[in-house]
Amino acid sequence: MATNGMFVVCCFTAAWLLFVCHGSSIRPDVFEKINFESVRVDVDLDRVIHRVNERFLSVAIDASLVAEEKFMYLLASPKLKTLSSALSPGFLRFGGTKQDFMEFNPYSYHGRPKNSFPHLGDMCKKLQLPPALEENLKKEWSFQALLLQQEERKRKYRKVRFTEYAVDLLYSFANCTGLDLIFGLNALLRTSGNSWNSQNAKMLLDYCESMQYNMSWELGNEPNSYQKKAGVRVEGSQLGQDFVHLRRILSESKLYQSSGLYGPDISQPREHRRDLLEGFLENGAEAINACTWHHYYVNGRDTSLEDFLDPNVLDTLATKIYEVHKTVDAVSPGKKVWLGETSSAYGGGAIGLSDTFAAGFMWLDKLGLSAKLGLDVIIRQVLIGSGTYHLVDDNLDPLPDYWLSVLYKRLVGPEVLNVSVLSTLKSRKHLRLYGHCTNRRSASYKKGAVTLFALNLGKGTAEISLPAHLANSTVETFVLEGPEAEQQGLLSRSVKLNGVVLKMVDDRTLPDLRGVSHHAGDPLRLPRFSFAFYVLTEARAPAC
Template identity: 30%
Template sequence: MGFRLSFFLFLASLSAICAQEAEDATIVVNGTKAIANTDTNYICATIDWWPPDKCNYNQCPWGSSSIINLDLSHPFLAKAIQAFKRMRIRVGGSLQDEVLYDVGNLKSRCNSFTKAGEVFGFSKGCLHMDRWDQVNYFFNKTGVLVTFGLNALYGRQEITNKVWGGDWDSSNANDFINYTISKGHRIDSWEFGNELSGKGIGASVDAAQYAADLIKLKTIINKLYKNFRPKPLLVAPGGFYDKEWYNKLLQDSGSLVINAMTHHIYNLGAGVDHDLVSKILDPNHLSKISQTFRNLNQTIQTYGPWASAWVGESGGAYNSGARNISDTFVNSFWYLDQLGMAATYDTRVYCRQTLVGGNYGLLDTTTFVPNPDYYSALLWHRLMGKEVISVNSSASPYLRSYAHCSKGRSGIALLLINLSNQTDYNIMVQNSINIDLRVKDKTDENRKSFTHVLKRAVSWVGSKASDGTSFREEYHLTPENGDLQSKTMLLNGNPLQLTDDGDIPSLNPVRVAVNSPMSVPPLSIKFVVFPNFDASCCK
């Protein structure tokens, strides 16, 4: 019986292998000029305000993940952040415009969030200053770059359904910022409001009014930080892109008020959507959001070239994400494609919803053990530099390809994402410089042997060993047991798991001879580093 079962499994695996198709693909990398740039700390994650009784679809996945009740003493949390050396964390979310800061001459009582018939179904909440001190001690210890979202509804009144009017009351924010400075807490950037742009989500504010309030906030920042160099950035509006609204905000706020335009992305739909996996693996669906990146870039170039574009919050699926999808391997196809695509449109920062909390956390809400997307983010952070390089591919849209200068070293890093469930892509990487040379000197090239041409085509890749052989470095990501909804990611066949001491595991590449074949199997992801790639923009 055992023999027959083994033989059956062998035939099944053989059938699966035979069903795969092989496709040759040429990727031409142009390293002569960067097409866009990101911030050094492009990878960002959020910490939200949701209390434990925030529920969607009969699930309550937030636990104690709020900035108010997050267990800052958990060793896994600190180690996960410290692995990035300098990680940006954006504190903000739906309830930030309901938060009171328990400092100064507060005009009302400062109580905890409770279920109520107000914005997003909760009452106003409170941030006590002893907790704020604890949070900042933790951020300082772990090397966090802090972006903090301020309450932009304070002092306003609801005029009609979801439409809020009146001037923003800056007194509580002023006292809070002043306290923050007095305690020596370092804030990289202050963000104004959350999802109040356009028609808003829980509430909306007119763009002209919002611009006037931003000018007021900028004046406060400049006054309170007058002896600081550099001063914290002012970023806004932290909402969904609405062309007319965003255009007017930049026009009315004027030159150098907004340092970064933040927008939110949830392009996969609701967390309960039964088609989420198919959307994640559909290149046409993934590409639709590129129009938003393009439009925001045009808005900034036309009305505010002093500002940069940030994705201030992005979780893929909204309403807390999707259990057993947002926290599994399959989500990395969406997440890494987002990071690659956004960077090509000059997005400087990309904040993932969330670091911990909901179903889309980089870390498990209960155990703080990293989910697969955590390792995807860490690999990007360690391998992909600021300069974005042009890539042209002959492959079908199911092979997504992005290139950057390598981070902290010479050469380039290439990200390859295979969305196909049956095509194994055999990749040839070419340098546009060498292609141009061959075109210009075609007669001479024809006289040379195939070996010499191949050597010339790949002479810019790899680290040279003592025998003169060149290498490339590969980081191949697959799900455990081939299960796309596995919570365990494999790196070059080895499971990524915390060490016995709770440390982040080493993320070591496989070194491969540069002239050996390179492939990206179906439904897998590969980072490839070419240390000696001849890219003038990376020097």
């Protein structure tokens, strides 16, 4: 095929490394010398294999933020709004474990005038959290997060009541940052016959409709773990009926009759309760707009740095995607599939890993592989909230995965291209490449531009040479590395873009995220343990 791209990759070995993580040495064989042979990478420029949602990369706010309602006022922070706006367009999911332990309990619902909360137009600028209050809330949140982590470890969840003010702040935040809100309803409110009790949800829906809050909905979080969390077992068939019940309620609303409904937000397929998804779809598939499931690679309590860099760990995602697709296609062919919640390590993340530069390998590979295998949306756990896998830390400063996400948003379009590495199995595992049409919505690139993104899990620097028919294409390169050498860089909570550490200019301004232009014919180099985006501005891909 004349327009196919063929890339040659050579890697140069480096000295043996020894990393120490969590007080113990990482196996030397993980970092043994890897002599990459010449690698050919085939890119089909003529055909789009999948087209994902324009909001493919989306984010979540953990429902634990409302465990004490005052912390919802952090959503009025100008800094957080600035950071979140850069992730638009996207969905904003408000959910997680805590959603099934919270109830709507308004202070003044019956007598409150409509549209009394300022959330539109100029009020997005006027409604700002005072700096002194923001500082106090951030300090208090650090202690609150520890309490929430203890609750998670003990699996004893405190019930929470939230008011209309929490809903107002949440909707205002989503509306002002260009994100589409998905609100997670409590599915553990059950009747004596073990069907869903919709009374509290109706009260919330009523309030949201009175305020004309345009939003979507979920019902329940990881129902296959209800027995462990609350001593309640819900079969898939009953869960499907619960969603049909909710869809019926939504259909009776002028505002929500065509709103999105997503579920069942099961955890990743395991032998235990494997039948839950099938039973749900047989009874409730027609009620939902997309089937959602959750994925994490490892247990945050016993993982290590080597797991975050292990291509075999990254490969496990494909198996889970195939399993979910197989079930969905068998029961409800054509139904879109989302990763409704996902990050690196479950259990709140891995301390000292999930919020560092090393986490980016799992995140970028998940973005590439999920799109290539046909998932429509993936929702990152979490923008802010409890745990250690957030994009923004407790001081509301952006972490490495935040910068990676913003670059992805700016450079990667929804059209997925087929990219394959034609070499030995070992080389294919350690050098991972994906390709999309370049995002022309948020970047000023010509029609036909292509974005490749790659991660190098090997010890050597990868040198990528473009083929002859693309030799005249200018390439803009965005290389992300740890700010220090070796282990210190991998475990850093900062990141360098083309050699410069990324920091906000001020609370309302992101830095320029500029690429480095390469002249025609110059090789592209990807350092060891780094990842990068390459925009081929003159690719003239027919598919793009």
